[in-house]
Amino acid sequence: MSAPAVPLTDAPGSAARKRPRAAKPAKAPGAKPRVQHTGAILAFVLPFGTLFALFYLVPIGYAIYQSLLVIEREGTFGQATEVFGGLTQYILVFQNGPFWESITRVLAFGAVQVPIMLGLALLFALLLDSPLVRGKRFFRLAFFVPYAVPGVIAAIMWGYLYSPNLSPFRAVTENINFLSADLVLWAIANVVTWVFVGYNMLIIYSALLAIPTELYEAARLDGAGQLRIAWSVKIPLIMPAIILTAIFSIIGTLQLLAEPQVFRSFSSAVTSTFTPNLTVYSTSSIPNFNLAAAFSVVLALATFILSFTFLKFTQRKEAK
């Protein structure tokens, strides 16, 4: 649309034109500016682009397609055929009590666990960045080590630590049953916190390291304490990093699967519809793929909307 009417224009900022362009008059006024290095660009973009299309875009499309189908049978023992069912599956999703319970459960989980985890990560990052702590290298590493433990393994490990008969802290676990229906969600929250605090701490800490020192040298000379500097200088500057960690945490929370799935072998309180993703999994192993696909679509949409809203909301706040 904005293509210049003058022919022979290159993309802005292109390399010096050495060769006089062959006299190829632009046929239409809508001729596009010529792109240089088209072959190279394709070679750079296509490998990722193809895989992204095949393993991201196509599955999303296919899930939506599957979610619009219903299975129809002729008689009780007749052949099952898939026919277009419109939004039938989505009506079932919205009528599905356990699914919405699981959504509420992970939202409650996120509302408590994410602030605790990020609050701790921020505190540790600020302490590592302050002159108050000695042995920064050691602490940085010690706090980060749990991130090297896969969620499944972390859940197995904590499952033993919580267990009333096998735990090394039996004095505690014999009196408080962390695997009971009331507490198991928070027991899982602790596992997730244990794994991810160090990771988030490092992202925030790297952002702190990127702040030029002179920005708070002035505040220091004015006599501001560490707490004051952290609150009024450092935290505002690293807000983008904190927002990034928050978005990844929100996504992770809605997707909870490995930890509760492992906990099912430790606690009967974790049902097959404990989290949205467990619902998807157990629905697909019935098998009821069309309903499972509808669950997947609703979950992905919810995740996208939630993280996107959060992003917009915080950006607007930043701008003020």
Place this chain on the structure above:
Amino acid sequence: MSTLTPTTPAKPARGIRSTEAKAPRAQRESPFARVSAMVVMGVFTIYFLVPIWWLLVAASKNRSQFNSTNPLWFADFSLFENIGNLVAYRDGVYLKWMLNSALYAGGGALVGTIIAGMCGYALAKYNFPGRELIFNVVLGGVLVPATALALPLFLIFSQISLTNTFWSVFLPSLVSPFGVYLSRIYASASVPDELIEAARLDGAGELRTFFTVSVRMMVPALVTVFLFQFVAIWNNFFLPLIMLRDETLFPVTLGLYAWNSQVNQIPVLRDYVLIGALLSIIPLIIIFLLLQRFWRNGLSAGSVK
């Protein structure tokens, strides 16, 4: 410590090392603040490390001592004996799982990083129609969690009889939208246009310029992308869970999960789960230690934006 005064000229941006060098300023902080900071760090060090310590101790005991001795201290040290038993169990299926994990995660992260780096570089350094559109679609991909894709991928793969194969887990793991995002940000900031221009004048092709010149400047970002993708694949659970039936294709996480769910029927598996869990976290710790100099620099690039 030295007697550096706080008037040392401030550096434009602090490197990793310079923070340690600023220690002399600590003299100005109140002892109370310092002590409480160290107490907080100390308490949480216990919180983060005790579970792993317990795992190490538990994995070093034989079965009779597991419940009868102090759970946080060693009894007879039979760790290597236990490892031997684990490796011998069922014709070494555990080693097979570790190997599978290394292939899925190592191969997937390597190829994935190269293609994400190439794509991010092109988005940063070339002008072409649709560039912003591609970038925005990929950014949207960052927000679409991989687990949401596992089920549709399974349905597609079962149409073409590709479920329960190595490729059904390997191929989807190659895609890292976050890698493209980080590579683009980093390439914009750290690969100068003049350098690419100079390589062009020397007659190097675009691809050659990328692989010989630009890649070098992108190393911190690429190492970061590699590491995080490696961890993501190594930790991935839903995709293999839903795709794989054949035990010999399992990654180690899925294998240990399967054993852990059978502990009640086959009690000996409890020992193997604990030893296997310990062994499975060692490779990641080693990789993080070896590459930490690189990824710490790369991380900050992503968060600055």
